[in-house]
Amino acid sequence: MTQENSSDMTQETENGGSDLFNTAAGWVLFAAGLGLGLSILADKYFHGYSAEMPENPGYAIEVVEEDGGGPAEMTMAEALNMMDQSELVAKGEKVFAKCQSCHTVDAGGANGVGPNLHGVMGKAFGANAGFNYSSALTGAGGTWGWDEMNDWLKNPKGYINGTSMSFAGLGKIEDRAAVSMYLNANGSGLAVPEFVAAVAEGEGEGEEGEVAEAEADQNAAAETEEAVAE
Numbered sequence: 001m002t003q004e005n006s007s008d009m010t011q012e013t014e015n016g017g018s019d020l021f022n023t024a025a026g027w028v029l030f031a032a033g034l035g036l037g038l039s040i041l042a043d044k045y046f047h048g049y050s051a052e053m054p055e056n057p058g059y060a061i062e063v064v065e066e067d068g069g070g071p072a073e074m075t076m077a078e079a080l081n082m083m084d085q086s087e088l089v090a091k092g093e094k095v096f097a098k099c100q101s102c103h104t105v106d107a108g109g110a111n112g113v114g115p116n117l118h119g120v121m122g123k124a125f126g127a128n129a130g131f132n133y134s135s136a137l138t139g140a141g142g143t144w145g146w147d148e149m150n151d152w153l154k155n156p157k158g159y160i161n162g163t164s165m166s167f168a169g170l171g172k173i174e175d176r177a178a179v180s181m182y183l184n185a186n187g188s189g190l191a192v193p194e195f196v197a198a199v200a201e202g203e204g205e206g207e208e209g210e211v212a213e214a215e216a217d218q219n220a221a222a223e224t225e226e227a228v229a230e
């Protein structure tokens with residue numbers, strides 16, 4: 001009897017203990033859930049907020065975006081025309097902060113890890129005589145136009161396999177356009193490609209309508225002439 005009781009007691013104590021444990025675990029779960037909820041809310045809040053942050057908040061570290069997925073990015077021509085040219089040059093100067101550890105851009109500037117880039121737009125690949133380029137770059141044989149610069153800055157090693165430029169690339173077309181425009185403004189002056197927005201569908205239909213109306217007018221005139229002749 002005594003023994004049974006004592007074993008009951010032990011069980012009760014154990015049960016009591018596990019209830020207490022369950023309650024505690026419940027609170028921990030609840031707290032974790034609350035934390036998660038709050039962090040989701042915070043995420044939403046800060047995302048919403050970051051949309052209003054300046055386009056170029058200082059020294060953001062660029063992550064190269066994966067190809068495919070997400071909305072198609074604009075063309076280089078569109079990106080070059082998205083804002084006033086002088087604004088784009090100013091934006092490009094900021095982007096160039098990422099290049100400055102290796103490049104100068106002023107006339108007669110020193111070569112560093114990378115060549116001086118004064119007047120590079122419109123020049124042949126690897127044309128700076130004082131710089132020891134990789135044979136990959138000089139062997140690629142091309143000229144730095146807008147599209148070449150876009151492809152190069154998006155993924156240097158992807159564009160010229162074996163280049164010695166150790167730079168991951170600029171993920172955003174806006175940044176590539178801006179820094180290309182900045183390079184162009186420093187000793188080059190290539191013409192900026194025009195960007196013509198696609199014509200909205202409604203406008204085309206309007207023109208057809210006008211043609212139809214003009215034809216109708218001619219028919220009416222012809223009928224009138226016939227009527228007069230009779």
Ligand code: HEC
Nearest residue numbers: 098099102113114125126127133134137163164165166167
């Ligand atoms: C870590 C150093 C480094 C950084 C950062 C870097 N570059 Fe370079 N860059 C190089 C090197 C080295 C070369 C020469 C590549 C070769 O010979 O293959 C080069 C070559 C180039 C060339 C070709 C020059 C020519 O005369 O043909 C251009 C254009 C260029 N870089 C632009 C940029 C721009 C714009 C940035 C910033 C967005 C940048 N680079 C960032 C090291 C760098």
